[in-house]
Amino acid sequence: MSEGFRAQLAQLLKARVPVLYVESHEEQRVLAEIVATARDSAQVRTPRGVWTWSATEGLVGPDGAARNGTTSPAAVLDVILRLDESCVVVLRDLHPYLGCGGRSGEPGVIRRLRDIAAAFRSGPVPRALVLVSPLLCIPPELDRDVTIVDFPLPAEREIRVVLENLIAANVSSGRIRIDLDGVGRERFAKAAVGLTLHEAENSFARAIVNDGVLDMHDLPVVHEEKRQAVRKAGLLEFVDADIDLADVGGLETLKRWLAKRDGAWLAAAGEYGLPAPRGILITGIPGCGKSLTAKAVAATWELPLLRFDVGRVFAGLVGSSEQNLRTAIRTAEATSPCVLWVDEIEKGFRADAAGDSGTSARVFGTFLTWMQEKTRAVFVIATANNIEGLPSELLRKGRFDEVFFVDLPTRVERRTIWTVHLNRRLRAPAAAGALVVDEPLLTELCALTEGYSGAEIEQAVVSGLFEAFAARRPLVKDDLIRAVANMVPLSVTQAERIGALRDWATTRAVAATAAEDWDSSPGVAVTHTGGGRVVEF
Structure with a gap:
């Protein structure tokens, strides 16, 4: 990064561009780069002295x-206007006087900056003024x-x-133990990308002082530091993911595809010439694990999970939607490597969006x-229930690596789903008459819930537990059977819509369910064959 900034700065100084603006919270790091560039005769030909200013220190030569x-x-x-030597003058935090932070700009300051721009542009010696601030604030008068x-x-x-450096400083003192190999250290460094150097150092120090050991269990400490940065941006939500792919019942084809891309953002994948995976679109029937999969991927890959609510992009002042999207994208990229979860993407980007003076089209085009x-x-995981509302441009290859149908x-x-939910919720010790999760029970429950979604099965377990709780007794099989019988599944209430979804997915998406998991055992009537193309990963 330093080389790129220095090369650009050197080019601008040699071109005698009079006024530059650097937006950054890392004031000292910016200043060090400016000093190194201005004094390097190999880059700017004529070395220049660097002056600095702040409202507390004044002008320092x-x-x-x-x-x-x-x-x-x-x-x-x-004073700057009268300087007649080759120099670079760095003004720190001038933005409040230019109209930022709720203040109105000071006309005298803005006018003086225009005078300096004209004088530095045509003066006999090379001079440049650099504004360094954490906020980008350029009054209209200074745009040009x-x-x-x-x-x-x-x-x-x-x-x-x-x-x-932090590891070396602490290991030499004998106060901590490091349990990280080369890949582990790479993961820590990648996890901190998007933080300033001070924020990264703080997160590493916090991880060390937790228990005196630095290992992979401390990676969430770095993610917590990123959570702070995401919350300040306001457009993305940092989601805690406490499940992994093993907790997702079925969807074996999708899980195998994801497992092969675990770690694909590391240097080892780059040695194969592989780019980082772009993402997937998961569409299908509501309540069948699309959102759960997004959370599980982030937890399994040990990456931050950011939830992107497209509706927030269109909130706020007129004309701010495009800027909101750019801010959200910058925040996600600053947090990379990460998983960006766009839930119900069809509600934000619709093919029939109209009546907003083209704002939706521009935002969609930017995305x-x-x-x-x-x-x-x-890694973008977009989920959608209503595929009919999705623009065709979103579905073509190159946007997503694959489209899966659930x-x-x-x-x-x-x-598997019954087993996961029963084992998760049956926490009390077995009592007389209590439910025993065995093969006959699972076989009976599976037969009773033909056409039920995973969410409906989970709700049946919860409803059964409420029955048991109301009577202050252990859960029994009849509680579950009664809960299933009292529920009308989506496969009944939305049969036509589900049929249309399956027809669409047959040629346009990959089935998330593995072929070997379909109900095709000898002697069993095949009542469900799934939607989507059958492939093996």
Whole structure:
């Protein structure tokens, strides 16, 4: 990253661009890069002294001496205008005087900046003014005079240096133990990408002081630091994922596909020439595990899970939707590697969206372009219930790696789902007459719930437990049978819609259920064959 910023800055200095703007919270890091570039004759040909200013220190020259009476912006800008030597002047936190933070801009300051821009552009010696602030604030009057210079957050290798230095400093003292191999250290460094160097160092230090041991169990501490950054952005939600793919009943084809891409964002995958996987679209019948799978992937891959509510993009002031989407994308990329979960994507990006002066189309176009061209390790999992509302552009290859269809669970999958939910909720010790989860029980329950979704099976377990709780007795089989009998499943209430979904998926999506899990045992009537193309991963 440093080389890219230095090269761009050197080019702008040699071109005598008069006023530059760097948006960054890492003030000291930016200043160090500016000093290194301005003093390097190989990059700028004419080395320049670097002056700095802040409202607390005033103007400080290259010799380290502060100039009296220069703490106010108006005073320092007058002094800068009279500088007649080759120099770079760095003004820190001038944005409040330009109209940021709820304040109105000071006309005198803005006018003086325009004067400096004109003087520096045509003066006899090379001079440049650099504004460094955590907020980007450029008044309309300065739009044509100011050039924005991107200063990205630290790259993985820079964070790796911080991690290694912290480990070396503490291991030598004998106070901690490190239980990380090369891959583990790479995962820690990648997990901290998107943080400033100070934030990354703080998260590593917190992980160490937890128990005096630094190992893979401390990775959530780094994710917690990222949670803070995501919350401040406001458009994404950091979701706790406390399940893994083993807790998802069935969907074996989908799970095998995901298992083969675990760790695909690491350097080892790059050595194979592999790019980071883009993402998947999971469509199908409501209540059959689409959202659960998104949570399980993040937990299994040990990555942060960000939930993207497209509705938030369109909230707020008129004209802010495009900016909101760009902010959400930047936040996700800064948090990479991560899983970005776009739940019910059809409600945000509809093929028939109209009546909003083209805002939806522009936002959708920006999202599609990002999906096509993104290079950061942001794995997108989009879920959809109503595929008819999805624009065709979203479904073509290149946006998502694969489109999966999740159908009602098969007999094999229902057995797994019943087992998962019963074992999860039956926590009390076995008592006289209490339910015993065995093969005959599971066989009977699977037969009774033909056409039921996973969510409906879970609700049957919960309803049965309420019956038992009301009578203050253990759960028995009749509680579950009664709960199933009292429930009308989606396969009955929405039979036509489910049939249409299956017809659509036959040629457009891959079946998430493995072929061997379909109800095709000898002597058993095949009442469900699933939707989607049958493939093996």
